[in-house]
Amino acid sequence: MKQRNLYIKTFGCQMNERDSEIIEQLLLPMGFLPVADMGKADLILLNTCSIRAKAEQKVYSLLGQLRQYKLSNPRLLIGVAGCVAQQEGMRIQQKMPHVDLVVGTQQMYSLPELIGRLDNGQSLKPRIDLDPCFRIPALREISAAGKQPPSPAPRSFKKFVTIMQGCNNFCSYCVVPHTRGREISRPVADILDEVRSRVEAGATDITLLGQNVNSYGQTNQVADHPVTFADLLRQVAEIPGIRRLRFTTSNPKDLTDELMRCFAEIPILCPHFHLPVQSGSDRILAAMNRKYTVADYLDRVAGLRRYRPDLALGTDIIVGFPGETDTDFEQTMALLEEVRFHSSFSFKYSDRPGARSSSFDNKVSERVKSERLTRFQKRQDEISLARNKEYLESTVETMVEGEGKNGLVQGRSATNHLVHFPGTAERALRPGEVVLVRIDGAGQHSLTGTLLNEKI
Ligand code: 5AD
Numbered sequence: 001m002k003q004r005n006l007y008i009k010t011f012g013c014q015m016n017e018r019d020s021e022i023i024e025q026l027l028l029p030m031g032f033l034p035v036a037d038m039g040k041a042d043l044i045l046l047n048t049c050s051i052r053a054k055a056e057q058k059v060y061s062l063l064g065q066l067r068q069y070k071l072s073n074p075r076l077l078i079g080v081a082g083c084v085a086q087q088e089g090m091r092i093q094q095k096m097p098h099v100d101l102v103v104g105t106q107q108m109y110s111l112p113e114l115i116g117r118l119d120n121g122q123s124l125k126p127r128i129d130l131d132p133c134f135r136i137p138a139l140r141e142i143s144a145a146g147k148q149p150p151s152p153a154p155r156s157f158k159k160f161v162t163i164m165q166g167c168n169n170f171c172s173y174c175v176v177p178h179t180r181g182r183e184i185s186r187p188v189a190d191i192l193d194e195v196r197s198r199v200e201a202g203a204t205d206i207t208l209l210g211q212n213v214n215s216y217g218q219t220n221q222v223a224d225h226p227v228t229f230a231d232l233l234r235q236v237a238e239i240p241g242i243r244r245l246r247f248t249t250s251n252p253k254d255l256t257d258e259l260m261r262c263f264a265e266i267p268i269l270c271p272h273f274h275l276p277v278q279s280g281s282d283r284i285l286a287a288m289n290r291k292y293t294v295a296d297y298l299d300r301v302a303g304l305r306r307y308r309p310d311l312a313l314g315t316d317i318i319v320g321f322p323g324e325t326d327t328d329f330e331q332t333m334a335l336l337e338e339v340r341f342h343s344s345f346s347f348k349y350s351d352r353p354g355a356r357s358s359s360f361d362n363k364v365s366e367r368v369k370s371e372r373l374t375r376f377q378k379r380q381d382e383i384s385l386a387r388n389k390e391y392l393e394s395t396v397e398t399m400v401e402g403e404g405k406n407g408l409v410q411g412r413s414a415t416n417h418l419v420h421f422p423g424t425a426e427r428a429l430r431p432g433e434v435v436l437v438r439i440d441g442a443g444q445h446s447l448t449g450t451l452l453n454e455k456i
């Protein structure tokens, strides 16, 4: 079998990162080996994100640049997968005729067959499929197709496991239900198998992934008895060998007390939680179809902090949703002051195809959106810095990731902070190893410290 070079460029969320790993696994038996240099690839696949207009523009801009690659190497294959592929379909090849292959979000598993057809000189129509009953194959089905490719060594201890796909919430701004389809949960047994095999292969840091993990098991049968996400989390936590367990993403409306209690009761569940609030205005939350109020959100935050006082809380914010007034935005700023998130991702609202809010009146001008975003981010940066200073003089369990900037070792705390510290000649550190670091410096985005000698 001829060996060929594969380059996958992944945009967007951790779901896409995991999908790209699966694509690598699927293509390995066809002789495709990942390379670090896009210029050396025989197949370039863009695994795309369409969550915001900017994400989609990035994909088109890279596709434009790839035209040159194709001119200098006509045998190069260029493919587009993921959410932009699902959303745009035929339009991609109309705008970018040098693209050979477009596969929808649920077509990833047909990639070997589709590439085989391209190899045989058959032209392909883009295959777009939003069948609500798509299946997520178990890992054993994927690995039957070939051995797992080596993951980049420094990160191989850290693994994502997709537990469900799609979303039924239809938040009015969101394209996900349109690109990823309806919610479907994987069977418990498949998930446990996959986590076990990851741990056997050396993973110690596991993140369970889904668009809305809190509704795991609510829309389809996942075992011969009803299973909640909290039940699944407890079962995963029992698997020996996991040192750190995380999950993302959660919609506050479905965050049950049972799940919040897991933060107090599962020792390996990290004290780090991403709980997107989107806005601090009840009027805007209603227009977003989020189905909770600011008071509900604050109630969940209080509950979480009761169970886990050291919890580091992150969120997502959209500024400039259609109809957002100065008063609404001030309420978002007030919420930021009240919760004092450790970190946040904040975005200017953008219209997305199929999302209901695209047809709403009272769009906010770009200028106002930019002003609000800058103000929010500036205040968040100050709060993140103040929050990070709270770790000064404390000792933090840090999982080694590899070499960081300025020759320092880079690691991560259980609260998901980046931690940098000087290594020592006497002690060789392995990625994945957990060490104790005394924190003596705090910046907006990371902590610095000194390695302690005690072993844990
Ligand atoms: N415009 C701006 N931000 C959006 N997000 C989702 N859709 C949009 C949109 N149309 C943000 C939300 C979500 C995060 C992943 O992206 O904050 O939580």
Ligand code: SF4
Binding pocket: 167, 168, 169, 170, 171, 174, 175, 176, 177, 211, 212, 251
């Ligand atoms: Fe989009 Fe809302 Fe579903 Fe999240 S919960 S993926 S924001 S529709």
